[in-house]
Amino acid sequence: MANFNIDSKEERTFDAIVIGSGMSGGWAAKELTEKGLRTLVLERGRNVRHVIDYPTTNMRPWEFEHRGRMPLEVQEENPVVSRCYAFREDAAHFFVKDNEHPYVQEKPFDWIRGYQVGGKSLLWARQVQRWSDFDFEGPARDGFAVDWPIRYKDLAPWYSYVEKFAGISGNRDGLEELPDGEFLPPFELTKVEKYFQQKVAEKYDDRHVIVARCAHLSEQKQIHKEQGRVQCQNRVLCQRGCPFGGYFSSNSSTIPWAEKTGNMTLRPDSVVESLIYDDEKEKVTGVRVIDANTKEATDYFAKIIFVNAAAANTNLILLNSKSKRFPNGLGNDNGLMGKYFAFHNYRARVQADYNGFLDFTTDGKRPTSGYIPRFRNVREQQTDFLRGYASGVGAYRNEIRNEDGIGVNLKENLSDLKLGNWTIGSHMMGETIPKETNLVSLDNKNDEWGMPKLQFDVSYDDNDEKMIKDYFEQITEMFESAGFTNIQTHDSHQAPGLDIHEMGGVRMGKDPKTSLLNEWNQLHACKNVFVTDGACMTSTGTQNPSLTYMALTARAADYAVKEMKKGNL
16 A cells, blocks of 8 residues: 655655656656756666766676676576676676566567666667658658657757767768767777778668767767766776766766756655556646565655656556556557557678788777668668668677697797687668557566566567568678678577667557657646657667657657646646
8 A cells, every 4th residue: 555644745746757767767857857847766776876886897807706707507597688798797787687577478578677777778789870751751651650740850959969968979971861960079990891881882872881879978078077977988898887987878977967956856766556647637646656675655746757667667657557547557548558569670690701901900999880871761662571770880800819738838829819800790770660469568467566567479570581681681792792701691580679679569649549649758648747768669760769769858858847837737
């Protein structure tokens, strides 16, 4: 039962409540507090403070008991999260373990989570690309989802706004399909990547190899200095938490910024059970929270609510927010909540060798790679599948070490490092088509906090298989034209979810009959509730999605505050 202590209700009342402290939740906290709203930020996981709570950030390889690798016993206990490339000894403490937060898989789905202040912003790959009108207009043109209620022009100024604050490294490439942004100096391509860039430019008019844009401070601007962040050190140990604030995370940037305003109350270990709907007032008045440790329930109250629990958990919370007015979940009049759940297809890779430029190598490290923006079905339908794919691309020299001998002889052999030929690799980032049959729903069994477990019924389809086939063909052709050899294709057949780009279920749209949110990310049926994380996405694009979440959040928060001051919320 909720704690209805009348004497403390005033202390539990705020102007705004933000559910989640990750990528989008951190931005909601920053924007709302900066605009003067007393804001409660609820995080279901533990508190993680910038620098203070990064225990492995400066550890040397030999200081890890298992040299960074996870013991077999841990892997067997955690088969889902162990599939994630970053689940290693240096960052395992930032991941949710399988048995601690179980869920139901009608079909295989690898749900990778980070329950702590900052969420997965501590663990993300930090790749950021803007959407273009080719992406926003895609559903209307191709008919594979409902029309987006916004276009690029609506989001462009907000992309610029968040890019300047977050710090984005990139090159102004002048591509209509991948708009330029507010960039810090770009990182460099390697010699073979530049060579490949040249060869692609010579043969194709519609294909481009560029340096991937990333949320790293290649240069410190005044706004970053004010955040206490300094230039990226190129350590490439980002998943440990960066003590320099060299890459953007909620922990190093938006959460401390919100805290400085004096308007933020941060409450970790707070599992949101549901949003409280008042039938008489016809709006949500608060949030019911289960203490993660004591299991005690408490209600908090506010005029506006931002739900930023990450796509799957946002669906769970809203579906679980039932009332007389909304028996099937808050705002779910059309029964579409949880449906049209989508992701990115990361199954396919291509690798090749190159025996040129043996007088060149790479110097040091960098936090990014090369990138090939989507080139299929951009301006016209070219293939027997809908939409397309982008791809990462990277080239490096292989290290050859002689491991013969023992003792001093072995040590001398290992010290004699030689470099072999170049290896170049590409991985696919394919757009999946949102379908009504791809959905998340509430299971009839509860977890230890009394919350229904989330059930996933999500799978690939024929469009994905055709896209993979085309990716293999096109990248192979591009590699061959550049003179690369020993070209090999690989399909991992990994389950959906391992891309960690889950989207949809509470999609935006123009029509309340076919969508849940309007152009301002408000629930059509409950105007004081906003959803700006991955759950709001109508389609997925091929771009890494976090930058779009940030921009949508800043835009929605600006609108919410203005509407609140007008008395409309």
